[in-house]
Amino acid sequence: MSQDGKSGGLRPLSRRGFLAGAGIGVGLGAAGAVGADRFTGSGDGDPAGGEDALIVPFNGAHQAGITTAQQERMYFVALDVVTDSREELRDLLRTWTTMARRMSRGLEAEPEGSVGVDRDTVATDTGEAVGLRPARLTVTVGFGPSLFDERFGLAPARPEELEDLPRFPGDQLDERISRGDLCIQACADDPQVAVHAARVLVKAGSGLVTVRWAQLGFGRTASTSIEQGTPRNLFGFKDGTANLKNEYTNLINEHVWVHDGSWMDGGSYLCARRIRMLLENWDRQTRREQEEVFGRTKDEGAPLGREHEEDPMPFNEWHGTDGPLIPAHAHSRLASAPANDGARMLRRGYNFVGGVDDYGHLDAGLFFIAFVASPRDDFITVQSNLSHHDNMNAFVRYESSSIFACPPGPVDDDDWWGRGLFDQTA
Template sequence: MPDTSRRRFLGGALGAAGLAAAGGAGFGVARATERTGSSAHAEAVPFYGAHQAGIATPAQDRLAFGAFDITSRDKTAVQTMLARWAAAAAQLTRGEPVGAVDISPHAPPIDTGEAVGLPASQLTITVGFGPTLFDDRFGLSRYRPAALADIPPLPGDTLDPNRSGGDLCVQACANDPQVAFHVIRNFARLARGTAVLRWSQLGFGRTSSTSTSQDTPRNLMGFKDGTNNIKAEDTRSFDEFVWVGAETDQDWMRGGSYLVARRIRMLIENWDTDFLLDQEQVFGRFKTSGAPLTGKSESDTVNLAAKDGEGKPVIDLNAHIRLAAPATNGGQKLLRRGYSYTDGIDPQTGLLDAGLFFIVFQKDPRTQFVPIQRRLGGHDLLNEYIRHTGSGLFAVPPGLAEAGDYFGKALFA
């Protein structure tokens, strides 16, 4: 424990023969929690629309995230895979399998079967393209958006390359962990021969409210974090901060967004030894109520100018709530859709490997995520208790219009 001071294109058709030949994915990820089967959370979220679901959609309870590397150098094969993914996604989000489980006793099932009988569970599937997709392999370099610039090294980064990057990403969110995991597993099968999983992450317990109908949840440090997150009902803020518009240099990205994922390990054992007052000063909020230190309830406006009786700022100059506030960052905002994670024990230290899988969507990471994180990484009191161990940046194209459309069709066209 560190010494610390304190702190191929087929129009989207899912051909049975093609899928049966896909074979097994050959990877495993343990379920983080038990399923939650509430009928209130079992309905389907529309797959087709102007924007991909899983961004403005109110955050579900569970996450399965996968980053893929493309192994084929055949552009048509990549298009075919994306068409299959799109057709599969349309079925999965309706609570249907990608194909028959019992098509033949002498052939592998088309669908792996673990989600048979389970409802749609508000499943959303969101697909993005990483910077490396725009190299010389597929002739896409001139279509790389300027906003998809590589994230520069940031203060405090201890990134593991095996948990970072990727040509493609798939974000599956649902209210049942098995439904979400089923997506990544079957997408890996559909990708066989064209792409392979680079890394994956399960998440549980959303850490932000993304709708006015949701309460703010708590992170693994016990604090309500992201109270002032952009809400789905605030369409003006989505247009200003999340959806790519006429300002883009690549028309195929209009109506899309940019996803940044960061695996942030929490040094939980260190945190658990810190006294309450100090924990609250680190966040700038009261632990129980979630209120800012300048207020009494969670929704109270944060008063960054407030001073105590000695003339000192009530909210520390390096408190997390101050450094992350739009007022400190030129008015910029991010849409947070992160989840808690736990990956067992660190074999080198015997300590818990748990924390926050931080996901944010924005219009341009160069002017939103990067400067905000640079400020946080350099000064945040929370840095004593966290380590950024993984990172990914992906351009998420707009939504699919109808059956036959596929992820990134305008890009490849």
């Protein structure tokens, strides 16, 4: 990826460097050392390993990979549909669903797999996940606003809120890494498992879809279960303390799942933003300055003026006459539900490092993903507040912006992603 000449170009990263930087090369080397403990993952049966298998159920009212306890690695791919055939798009979604269902169980994408086919046959599966554990793989699919043009007869069913996100103050968007007709979010605790899943689906869509852009993420920057500890982002701070958790059933039902009686009922909207962190600038700030930007301590992640991470934010307390304990433009204050009319979102972001720019500065930051029931009420409200007032804006650059409608999950083995959409527009 590169910037225009005015801002200095980012050095393109080779595919080998891209995968090695994500630790995938390490995974390849480790496979030989611990191969005896890996799953066979072939054929139609259950993978080896029994109770030790880390399998996230695929079928259900909602897609996996949304409220699922967040995995450590992510590979996100946005695609453009190049066929104009409604039938081909429909059949591709059916095929993808079947393949993803198998891969989530630790099986190869299709029964014939990659190593069992005739040597003169091009295999459907690429084979790099053979022998690897399922690693809690989830595959989540979404539909972009551009899919609902005149090509496929889907326009009458486009949800009212499925519109490109507005351009917020301070955005420096690169259209080459924004938007798309479709998206695939593959998450797993093994980067090779996540990359393989998306790669195989893209391969199955050859001639029907092309990759528009992709992002590899490592190290989750949020917790989606109360059993998970709060991780740290590349600024060194605990991130997402107040994030929604899958155990908060009522809040999840209100702020994550759509309830409109349409094909989107039980689905959710995925909002994605690639946020480059200006780490060299940040690293020159004192700890006090950094903590006042966040509104939390760097060690415990506690609200300023408190001792523990989970202590309530003292929004209404003051340093005598010196100002509020939590500065007026601190990130934690501006992102909070009380500061946004109760808006909440389920965050599933990841760190990324993509190389260096012409100045030797890291092209690194946060690939921000949020799932919401209403982009207008739960995401745009918060992001608008932050973009206008957040002191953190001096240390970040918003480089991409995308939104996708993620349909409900396939309820059984005969169901598939987007079936309700195609039935509604038949």
